[in-house]
Amino acid sequence: MIRLLLLDGLREVPVDAPVLRADDLGVVRGEAVFETLRVVGSRPCYLDEHLERFGRSAASLDIPMPPGFDELAAKAAAGIEDAGLRLTLTKGGLGMAVVFEIAAETVGGRSGIRVVTLPLGLASDFRRTAPWLLGGAKSTSYAVNMASSREAHRRGADDAIWTSTDGYVLEAPTSTVVAHLDGRWVTPPAETGILAGTTLRACASLVEIATLPLTVDDLAAAAEVVLLSSVRGVAPVTDLDGRKLVTPAGRALQSAFEASLRR
Template sequence: MKPLTLHLLDLSVPGGTITRHDPGEALIRVDDLGITRGDGIFEVAGVLHGVPLALEAHLARFARSARMMDLPEPDLDLWRRAVLAAATEMADQDALTAVKFIMTRGIEGADSAPTGWALGFLADDPAPAQADGLDVVLLDRGYRHDVADTSPWLLQGAKSLAYAVNKAALREAKRRGADDVIFLSSDGYVLEGPSSTLIARIDGTYITPPVTLGILPGTTQGDIFADLARRGVPSRVDTLSVNDLKTAAALWLCSSTRGAAPIRTLDGRTITVDHKATELLNADLDARKG
């Protein structure tokens, strides 16, 4: 990723303020709980020609994560303005850009306001993954499928800054010669990728696992399911087993910066890539106007 534009929020004043900064400027204190504890939340919205995609879904998920982590409720009007300010500055970019927006719990011990910013950046080109497909491995996430219900302090389903495990899982995938990961619960339920939502097509129906498993509501997956509904293609939210994945007609990992990326191998086993369906899904995503 290449940073292009940075807007800092001041959440300590009524209504908040937004100021523009050089994206390479150091703005964060070493005792910010975002860096000392991963104690904060984030979203990444794709941006096409200056327009943030699925912005309302990202804002809603941002507020959901804040609630799950007992953070102050974000002023979504202010955050929307910050994201739009960053996105607008990237309107002349032909390639896919994105805005990452972050809110941390602020300075440790200071009872301070949250720290917040929106960083616009040039995303990696999603075309190769969409065209060639991904080699994916299954990795244990270690939790039962029901921990979001039994043990909410494990923050499963919150998009927190504490993503070290997600990065470690991707390193494990590389070690195994793969590109990406699908996490499984310790009791065998198919969950999500470290930064993506899984969609499987089985018997002509597009299926994604339910958020009750402690996974994120997928913003890109949400738009895909809306597009499918418009085209009269059946979809549903349902649990999936490893065997479901092995016998699925096609699989995709979906995210804001990669769109719908087909899976071409799963633990080394070939998965059929449906290029035509993939192109349709991504054409729909690219046609979004916000």
Template sequence: MAPSYALLIDIAPADADRADFADTFTVIDPAQPALPVGELSAQRGDGVFESIGLIDGHAQEVTAHLERLAHSAELCDLPAPHLSQWRQAVAQVAAHAGAGEAVIKLVLSRGVEGGQSPTGWVTVAPATDFAASRADGIRVVTLDRGCPLDAPARAPWLLSGAKTLSYAVNMAALREAKRRGADDAIFTTSDGFVLEAPTASLILRRGDTFVTPAPTGGILHGTTQVSLFARLAAQGFAVAYEEVPASTLASADAAWLVSSVRLAAPIIDIDGLSLPLERELTASLNAYLLSGRD
């Protein structure tokens, strides 16, 4: 889906001493070419990004997304983004979204090969309609990510904890899931532990405890998962980060894939084994996620 509004950003240093960054934004036609051929985001996927849900013009949890953008940039040796500049860019594109659900994308690239400065842009576009996935659930398959659980600690250059533009593997996993008759996938380690989905975090319910795989395994720490854990804890539920053996997935009392745009999609089948669909609880989770969250 093509963006409906887009800004190019003249990247300011992280220590820039100014309050207004409006003159660093250039409105561009999202239907027209805007980046040079040498742009490394296109040539090598050399950059980082964030997707922010937008509900009736309200950008959800902007601070958490900006902090994760900065963390990804640090892991990739990119210049630290000036978060006030990016926050103002988010506000400007959000003002052009209108009612309903939309998605804002933030991209920070290394720029043109051989150049001296990074490239940044922010877009907004209508979100895909995920009503059916939220209400009726999704089927998933587990796919081996090809690395053991301790790989990120031993090989940080794999950038497992960064949200990079290099999403070819993630998209290949989604295509493989569909070839197997499923809607999505859950990555597992080669030594049998659960990681995350290609574009979402995993939450499991075991009785009154909600569990997600510990981010120490190179998992991208999901902003939506963190928000839901805070909500559930406030309601009196126990929440936990654990190493989750893949063999225990199908024994969960319920499970969801959660992300900033699809929100909470209940899992009704894992590798051909059925899981309960908790409609009332799922509706409650999504009602919260659709509320204005800062």
């Protein structure tokens, strides 16, 4: 951790300061929401898009959103050249910003990642009618996401892609899936209960990306696949379930996205 700031008073505190109450439902029940952003040149990238989603996530978990996260993010980013920034709001009312060094593994992922598909055990349309599953909310109940990443590592890969019981591609545990299929980029719709990615939104302003149901067979036939997320950015998939993939369109998208962070 490089820097820790509290929403209360918009003040920086030592990185090892005790900040959480033991009975905060964010810890006890995983009832907290968060956003992870990239900071480049003292600026929290795509902050408006992140704050918009932060508000939607908080509403899904019935957590009142206090004002001030925009100012907190700006203060946290000041003087930081390139790092990650995590904003968190717990049901116990703690708001905080943590600036962290981007892990070498994350940076390395920009050169290419190996991915395996893992079944999530849900039909692609199930979360549309099951709001209690909190589809589309970025809550800290991410133990399943982290366990999926560990399973991918156990299988010799760097990351996972979740698939539905009815044969559709959903998302990765911490990124959005985009496949290059028949000469165009395609990504699954948010109605499947996946998180609406801010990196996807940014990339869709740089190249055309169609939002369409993407089947497991489509993925297996895709010429290229990339995983999109705020801190890693555009990660070209070089190996999908053991199949080698080329990455020219993915690398072009990555260059355009990285340039957009410095504008």
